[in-house]
Amino acid sequence: MSHTPTAHTIPTAPKPLKPLRGVRVLSLALNLPGPAALMRLKAMGATCLKAEPPGPKGAPPGTSGDPMGQYNATAYATLHGGIKVITLDLKTDWGQQKLHQELARTDVLLTSFRPSALVKLGLGWKALHKTYPALSVVAIVGAPGARAEEPGHDLTYLADAGLVTGLDLPATLFADMGGALMASEATLQAVLAQKTSGKGSFQEVALSDAAGWLALPRSWGLTQPQGAVGGAHAGYRVYPCKDGRVAVAALEPHFAAALCAAAGVPVTGMATLFQSATHNAIANFLAGQTRRQLDKLAQVKDIPLHTLAH
Known part of the structure; x- marks a missing residue:
């Protein structure tokens, strides 16, 4: 009596959750933290749109206005895979008009400007909240509160947090990538709050705070030489x-x-x-x-x- 062998069922990986399906995110954030956050938000199902300034004056047509697109094309392409990118000059009336057309149907706005620059562009929180009560803003800054106007970058935030221990550069951009995670987390918080209150919220994500969070094990002594x-x-x-x-x-x-x-x-x-x-x-x-x-x-x-x- 012959038996037909039973095929082994190969377990399939569970489908990734898409908790942000139906949520529209507009990003004005440049360089690494904002685009990295947007990449994660897209992976969670959000409909993502990136608005960039025009490229540098005299640059070839099609040159990205995001510095990342100018100094690392591979990183830029990876960060923006599947994300629609448009060019907007927010210093012009047309750019402002197009921006506000998008804001009218946006759930979360992601920025990475200094607070004073946002105010000059008419994008301060008070003005936005008055015009778009349901819109939430996640603002990526270098340092929190009054220090948000200070210039800085990943390296300076890591140095301030005690994570630059010699003359070698850190192996990766910890503050930027940690800040991107915090920004995507803040977006999730904003969406949850929107669903219960019906109103938008403002959240500030500081890269220096991201560096400080990553530095906690060192401050506890875990990663000190005696740890x-x-x-x-x-x-x-x-x-x-x-x-x-x-x-x-x-x-x-x-x-x-x-x-x-x-x-x-x-x-x-x-x-x-x-x-x-x-x-x-x-x-x-x-x-x-x-x-x-x-x-x-x-x-x-x-x-x-x-x-x-x-």
């Missing part, structure tokens, strides 16, 4: 190996025990992981292993590590 994830714990460090480097994150006791067992280090308690002898023993062990050997060790012994090239 468990700052280098003091032998199981949470970057070590050289035979043909590259290895980022080891064996922080929890069972992971640390597996690492120490592989390195032949006796463990008598958590304090063992903070001793210089343990650091040296693990460093010597890892220095003699290739990346391939360590990748296999991680799989067989269930040790969280990731190998890297030199």
